[in-house]
Amino acid sequence: MSTNLPSVGILASGRGSNCEAILQAIAEGTLAAQANLILSDNPKAGVLELGSKFNVPARYLDPGRPRARLTPDCEPRYARALQEADVEWVILAGFMRILSKDFLSQFPDRVVNIHPSLLPSFPGLDGVGQAFAHGVKVTGCTVHFVDAGMDTGPIIHQKAIDVLPGDTEASLRKRLLTHEHRTYVEALQILMSKRYDRQGRRVVIHS
Numbered sequence: 001m002s003t004n005l006p007s008v009g010i011l012a013s014g015r016g017s018n019c020e021a022i023l024q025a026i027a028e029g030t031l032a033a034q035a036n037l038i039l040s041d042n043p044k045a046g047v048l049e050l051g052s053k054f055n056v057p058a059r060y061l062d063p064g065r066p067r068a069r070l071t072p073d074c075e076p077r078y079a080r081a082l083q084e085a086d087v088e089w090v091i092l093a094g095f096m097r098i099l100s101k102d103f104l105s106q107f108p109d110r111v112v113n114i115h116p117s118l119l120p121s122f123p124g125l126d127g128v129g130q131a132f133a134h135g136v137k138v139t140g141c142t143v144h145f146v147d148a149g150m151d152t153g154p155i156i157h158q159k160a161i162d163v164l165p166g167d168t169e170a171s172l173r174k175r176l177l178t179h180e181h182r183t184y185v186e187a188l189q190i191l192m193s194k195r196y197d198r199q200g201r202r203v204v205i206h207s
Contacts, residue, residue, distance in 0.1 A: 006033050006034075007087050008035050008036065009035075009037040009082045010023075010035065011095040012047040012092075013042045014042070018093040024054075031185055031188055035054065036057070036086055037085040038051050039059060040059075061078055079103050089192075092111065104146060112144070114142065114143050116128045118140040123152065124151060138160050141183050142155055156187045156205075157186060157187035
């Protein structure tokens with residue numbers, strides 16, 4: 001059903017806990033948006049089951065190759081599916097692919113990702129594992145606009161947490177995930193309500 005709310009499409013590769021947090025916030029009315037589509041590059045991804053739970057169309061699209069990037073013939077199908085669903089904002093929720101400049105140009109400044117570290121530290125795969133192995137005392141998560149690099153886009157919102165003396169990598173990962181859920185929703189609330197300005201790489205948030 002068409003509304004005046006900003007529309008989002010969610011891309012995910014795994015079980016979709018961040019996707020679920022976003023859809024739950026929409027369902028509860030704490031995030032003023034409508035979810036139009038869930039796409040996954042993994043036919044066995046748990047995120048696909050969230051479609052029926054939240055009454056959002058969800059489907060698998062062939063990525064063309066196992067890792068890294070969508071193939072040049074498959075990536076346009078992702079863009080086309082999002083456009084046909086009238087998606088304005090593309091939300092990456094554990095989508096394990098780097099998107100090309102061509103894809104991003106079709107959704108300018110409207111593709112968003114969350115990464116489990118305080119960027120620019122520990123970009124790329126396994127931000128939690130990298131941070132833990134490095135022995136940091138503080139880590140966190142970062143919501144950022146997506147550019148053609150790996151976790152290099154302008155930072156929208158961050159949440160820092162202490163690494164506790166008794167933490168294991170597994171306990172840190174579990175604790176950080178709960179903060180990711182809240183931080184992603186908070187960032188999307190800012191974006192959907194247009195309470196921000198872009199000033200080069202800086203994203204200025206308005207109260």
